[in-house]
Amino acid sequence: AQTFVLRTPSPKTVTFSFAFQNRISPGTQLSLTSTEPDCAGQSSYTSNGDLFELAGASGILSFPIQLMSAGDHLVQFSSDAYCSYELRYQ
Secondary structure (H helix, E strand, C coil), X not given: CEEEEEEECCCEEEEEEEEEEEXXXXXXXXXXXXXXXXXXXXXXXXXXXXXXXXXXXXXXXXXXXXXXXXXXXXXXXXXXXXXXXXXXXX
């Protein structure tokens, strides 16, 4: 699990990419939620199934999240996978 703040200068779609490394146990759940700066709304992604299988041969699971307004977005994610990971977003 991790929590961080992502600042955007305008509304935009952000693609989050998890690169799974040292894969030991895939788990079946990854959930990521972004809260709007005014706390009035949230956007989220929830996986369904084996995370390593969803990531495919590349080992990277990517998905878009729509951020509806400019400002500081609280991003929270958690997973039951047992592995190292690298999170990138753009």
